[in-house]
Amino acid sequence: MEAPMAAPVQTEMWKARSLAELIRILHRLFSEDKVSVEEVQALMESYESNPEEWLQYAKFDQYRYTRNLVDSGNGKFNLMILCWGEGHGSSIHDHTDSHCFMKILQGNLKETLFDWPEKKGNGEMTKKSERVLRENQCAYINDSIGLHRVENISHTESAVSLHLYSPPFDSCNTFDQRTGHKHKVKMTFYSKFGERTLCATAVPQENN
Numbered sequence: 001m002e003a004p005m006a007a008p009v010q011t012e013m014w015k016a017r018s019l020a021e022l023i024r025i026l027h028r029l030f031s032e033d034k035v036s037v038e039e040v041q042a043l044m045e046s047y048e049s050n051p052e053e054w055l056q057y058a059k060f061d062q063y064r065y066t067r068n069l070v071d072s073g074n075g076k077f078n079l080m081i082l083c084w085g086e087g088h089g090s091s092i093h094d095h096t097d098s099h100c101f102m103k104i105l106q107g108n109l110k111e112t113l114f115d116w117p118e119k120k121g122n123g124e125m126t127k128k129s130e131r132v133l134r135e136n137q138c139a140y141i142n143d144s145i146g147l148h149r150v151e152n153i154s155h156t157e158s159a160v161s162l163h164l165y166s167p168p169f170d171s172c173n174t175f176d177q178r179t180g181h182k183h184k185v186k187m188t189f190y191s192k193f194g195e196r197t198l199c200a201t202a203v204p205q206e207n208n
């Protein structure tokens with residue numbers, strides 16, 4: 001007698017056919033007690049970037065990259081679009097014990113990973129690896145993986161990325177590459193839900 005075939009492992013594979021659908025599925029996933037990093041990453045990667053769907057959120061600044069809130073995830077996550085002009089980049093930063101997903105919507109971004117500096121250290125931070133993320137790719141990082149810097153190294157093309165942070169946070173630490181010294185920074189939004197935020201101050205924003 002033939003042995004019955006093992007039932008295939010049922011991993012739910014989502015495909016987000018639009019930004020709106022991506023947000024709907026994210027709400028569903030994050031309403032559960034446990035969320036799988038792989039599942040969220042695969043879902044975000046499955047969305048094929050369509051500028052018509054996100055252009056309303058993509059507000060650029062001449063001098064530095066911007067953070068634009070798209071959805072506040074029912075308190076469970078923040079979804080935002082970051083707009084990177086030519087040569088714009090972040091500091092080296094941590095992620096405040098949250099999960100961080102970063103999907104490229106347009107252009108390329110270079111991600112450089114660093115080890116956490118030694119507690120008593122006072123020297124150049126150790127670069128672990130670097131890679132270039134391309135359109136539709138989705139990267140993931142958290143504090144146990146390390147720290148990173150994100151840059152649009154192109155001098156001719158801007159870049160746009162979609163970030164999900166869970167749980168949401170509004171401050172993180174940035175690190176000086178030469179000394180490893182950190183300082184806490186508060187992060188702000190350049191726009192929320194497609195509307196430019198008022199009183200955007202000169203306080204430095206940080207990517208996370």
Ligand SMILES: [Fe+2]
Nearest residue numbers: 100148207208
């Ligand atoms: Fe980050």
